[in-house]
Amino acid sequence: MRLLFLGPPGAGKGTIAELTSQAYDIPHISTGDIFRMNIRNKTDLGTQVQQILASGDLVPDSITIKMVHNRLAEDDAQKGFILDGFPRTIAQADALAVFTAIDHAVNFIASRELIIKRLSGRRVAKESGKIYHMTYNPPKVDGKCDITGEPIIQRPDDKEDAVANRLEVYEQQTAPLISYYREKGLLRDVDASGTPEEIFDRVEKLIQ
Numbered sequence: 001m002r003l004l005f006l007g008p009p010g011a012g013k014g015t016i017a018e019l020t021s022q023a024y025d026i027p028h029i030s031t032g033d034i035f036r037m038n039i040r041n042k043t044d045l046g047t048q049v050q051q052i053l054a055s056g057d058l059v060p061d062s063i064t065i066k067m068v069h070n071r072l073a074e075d076d077a078q079k080g081f082i083l084d085g086f087p088r089t090i091a092q093a094d095a096l097a098v099f100t101a102i103d104h105a106v107n108f109i110a111s112r113e114l115i116i117k118r119l120s121g122r123r124v125a126k127e128s129g130k131i132y133h134m135t136y137n138p139p140k141v142d143g144k145c146d147i148t149g150e151p152i153i154q155r156p157d158d159k160e161d162a163v164a165n166r167l168e169v170y171e172q173q174t175a176p177l178i179s180y181y182r183e184k185g186l187l188r189d190v191d192a193s194g195t196p197e198e199i200f201d202r203v204e205k206l207i208q
């Protein structure tokens with residue numbers, strides 16, 4: 001199964017991608033996670049993209065496309081994958097179509113109010129990659145990851161200024177992908193409100 005998850009930041013793509021990855025045994029490939037891992041490990045790529053991520057702008061297509069191309073060539077991606085956060089521009093979607101076909105583009109639909117609520121309460125554990133929400137999905141021990149016990153933190157780009165920019169960038173550069181995939185007959189709209197389990201159920205019905 002080759003899936004891509006489209007939708008604004010805060011729509012729940014990462015959380016549902018994790019559930020889908022476990023259920024279908026296919027890798028969850030998040031370009032945002034790969035960039036953040038490079039920043040954490042202070043690689044050349046990490047240094048190059050650190051400021052861009054903090055501001056909420058997009059990393060240049062040339063860098064992002066090459067990175068995804070390499071990732072999709074790895075063994076575990078041959079049986080299928082979930083692309084989360086890629087493509088984000090028409091140029092990226094055109095490039096993707098050259099190196100692989102996809103089965104479904106799942107479009108997560110969420111109101112602006114829900115997005116802001118989700119992003120402002122979102123906390124992440126850097127090492128385990130687990131995503132929490134202060135209200136909807138808090139860790140068992142306050143402020144600590146259930147898996148590793150590390151402190152959970154707010155992503156710098158989940159702070160108010162960066163969020164406004166990310167939503168603007170989404171509208172201008174990524175939302176056009178909705179008609180792009182609809183015209184190809186690949187778009188599957190999903191209501192992204194409710195609990196992760198409810199959303200995952202809806203996604204399963206769409207892709208089965």
Ligand code: AMP
Nearest residue numbers: 031032053056057058059064085086088
């Ligand atoms: P995400 O974790 O998907 O919200 O991505 C976090 C940030 O990583 C974005 O705000 C961008 O700065 C960068 N990024 C992630 N995916 C892409 C992409 N496909 N194209 C360009 N920049 C990206």
